[in-house]
Amino acid sequence: MVSGYCKKGDLEMARVIFDKMPSKNLVTWTIMVSACAQKGLVDEAGKLFAQMKEASVEVDVAAVVVSWPHV
Structure with a gap:
């Protein structure tokens, strides 16, 4: 569902669902x-990336490349 809302450009609803998820994986x-x-929303992306690391989610190179396409 998160992916679907993101694809439609509705980041607000995607974030609501994301925040309610009891467990989140790398994807x-x-x-x-x-x-x-x-x-x-680079600041928000950076905050989420930091939270992902704090949550002990193992970040791989593919996740970084996909997350930061404009770098």
Whole structure:
């Protein structure tokens, strides 16, 4: 659902669902970080990326590349 709302450009609803998820994996985090970065919400993307690391989600190179397409 998070991915679907992100694809439609509704980051607000995607974030609501994301925040309510009891557990998040690398894919879910990457979808949210990437969607924020693609919408130009770089500060929000950075905050989410930091939260992902704090949540002990193992970040791989693919997640970084997908999350930061404009770097």
